[in-house]
Amino acid sequence: MYYKNKDENWRKMADFWGRIFKINFAIGLVSGLTLTFQLGTNWGAYAEFMGDVFGPPLAVEALLAFFLEGTFFGAWIFLNRDRQKLKAFSMWMVALGTNISSLWIIIANGFMQHPVGYNMAADGSKVVMTDFLALITNGYVWYMMVHTLLAAYLLTAFLMMGICAYHFLKGNNNEVFKKSFSIAVAIALVTAVVLPVLGHGYAQYVTELQPAKGAAMDAIWETGSGEPMYLIQIPDSSTGSNSVQLLGIPGLASFLYTGSFSGTITGLNQLPHDELPPVEMIFWSFRLMTILGSLFIIEALLGLYLQKSGKLYTSDKYLKLMMWSIPLPYISITAGWIVAEVGRQPWIVYGLLKTANGISSVPISDVLLSITLISAFYLILMIFEIYLIKKTVVNATGVE
Ligand code: HEM
Structure with a gap:
């Protein structure tokens, strides 16, 4: 925008948010490298089993996306201010690269x-890719891709709104934050509304492919048609039932997971016992993600209303709420990943390899040690990142 209309506010915005992006990018890069080590130290058997399938997409990622991001990230940082066109182009390429990476x-x-496009090796020791196109056109990938990207855009929008709110509370109502808030609130609203709409189709798709995960998301223990959804519910896997279930909405669970109010859902008790994920963890994570999802819609709607009615900059309560809401999309996203990844347990590769058979053949104490060290490393990275971002935000009063 700055390149097109030379309005200084756009340049300040690009510089300020760009600084935060750069911190995130650098730390993201380091965290990704650690993850690769973890494949070697803890997941040797899995890496061997999956290598044939895992290798090509990750190689394409490195070649296509990472080089694109890396090259243009450098150009963005080192190019002079007067090379505006190339600088703007580099930023767009970095944005494209990060999306392609995902x-x-x-x-x-x-x-x-959802394994597709493979054959099992004759000795059953690994999967061999037979159809690269099937890997890319895997339906699961596209549901996950759209959901994850929307969640990431929503998180960005809430982070921007929270940071703007912090400055409005300080009486720092300059154009940079006003414009930023307008963009962020629009993105927050669109993503917050689209997430549950598409998430509903996603839940049906997942339930069809992984019935245990689907049933665990709503703690449905017995097979039945026209299943209600309970507003208050506490699952208890030790008894294979819900210890509390109140305020049921008839047929709603069936509708959400099958697309029909009278649809049949296979209950957890009718599925193989040794192939069930930890039900409570999935149930509460799914509830947390969706409840926060509803809160995001309300917060975004309220923000849009307050801004349109000119009351935003004096609504201290709302501004404080938005500031303290910054962690919420992170929590929601983490809950979503717990549903997706813990929900497919005991499988590491669904239906083909159990997690217990994917670990490296080293003593369990070694795995524990490396997990502890990696977690400590991540903790340090997180503290460092929060510190740097906070410093950038607090020092941005004048935004130059
Ligand atoms: C409000 C309604 C929502 C519904 C119905 C919904 C549905 C789902 C489903 C079914 C999964 C599991 C997919 C799987 O097992 O592979 C999932 C995962 C996930 N959700 Fe949501 N979701 C909603 C809201 C949100 C929100 C608000 C966020 C974050 C801001 C979010 C972030 C995620 C993430 C990061 C994952 C893991 C990655 C993935 O599987 O795509 N979701 N969601």
């Missing part, structure tokens, strides 16, 4: 959720 990573993850 596609290739999700293609690898999509295979673990």
Whole structure:
């Protein structure tokens, strides 16, 4: 926008949010490298089993997306201010690269959720890819890709709104934050509304492919048609039932997971016992993700209303709420990943390899040690990232 209309506010916005992006990008990169080590230290058997399938998407990711991001990220940082056209182009390429990156990573993850386009090696020791196109056109990948990207855009929008709210509360109502808030609130609203709409189709798709995960998301223990959804419910896997279930809405669970109010859902008690995920964890994570999803719609609607009616900059309560809401999309996203990844347990590659058979053949104490070290490393990275971002935000009063 700055390149087109030379309005200084757009340049300030690009510089300010760009600084936060750069911190995130650098730390994201380091965290990704650690993840690769983890494949070697803890998941040797899995890496051997999956190598044939995992390798190509990750190689394409490195070649296509990572080089694109890396090259243009450098150009963005080092180009002079007067090379505006090339600088703007570089930023767009970095944005494109990061989105493409997520596609290739999700293609690898999509295979673990729903293996396609492969043959088992004759000795059963590994999967051999037979159809690369099937890997890319895997339906699971596209549901996951859209959901994950929408969630990431929503998180970005809420982070921007929270940071703007912090400055409005400080009486720092300059154009940079006003314009930023307008963009962020629009993106927050669109993504918050589209997430549950598409999430509903996603839940049906997942339930068809992984019935245990689907049933665990709503703690449905017995097979039945026209299943209600309970507003208050506490599952208890030790008894294979819900210890509390109140305020049931007739047929709603069936509708959400099958698309029909009278649809049949297979209950957890009718599925193989040794192939059930930890039900409570999936149930509460799914509830948390969707409840927060509803809160996001309300917060975005309220923000839009307050801004349109000119009351935003004096609505201290709302501004404080938005500031303290910054962690919520992170929590929602983490809950979503718990549903997706813990929900397919005991499988690491669904239906083909159990997690217990995917770990490296080293003593369990070694695995524990490396997990502890990696977690400590991530914790340090997180503290460092929060510190740097906070410093950037707090020092941005004048936004130059
Ligand atoms: C409000 C309604 C929502 C519904 C119905 C919904 C549905 C789902 C379903 C069914 C899954 C599991 C997919 C699987 O097992 O592979 C999932 C995962 C996930 N959800 Fe949601 N979701 C909603 C809201 C949100 C929100 C608000 C966020 C974050 C801001 C979010 C972020 C995620 C993430 C990151 C995952 C893991 C990645 C993936 O599987 O795509 N979801 N969601």
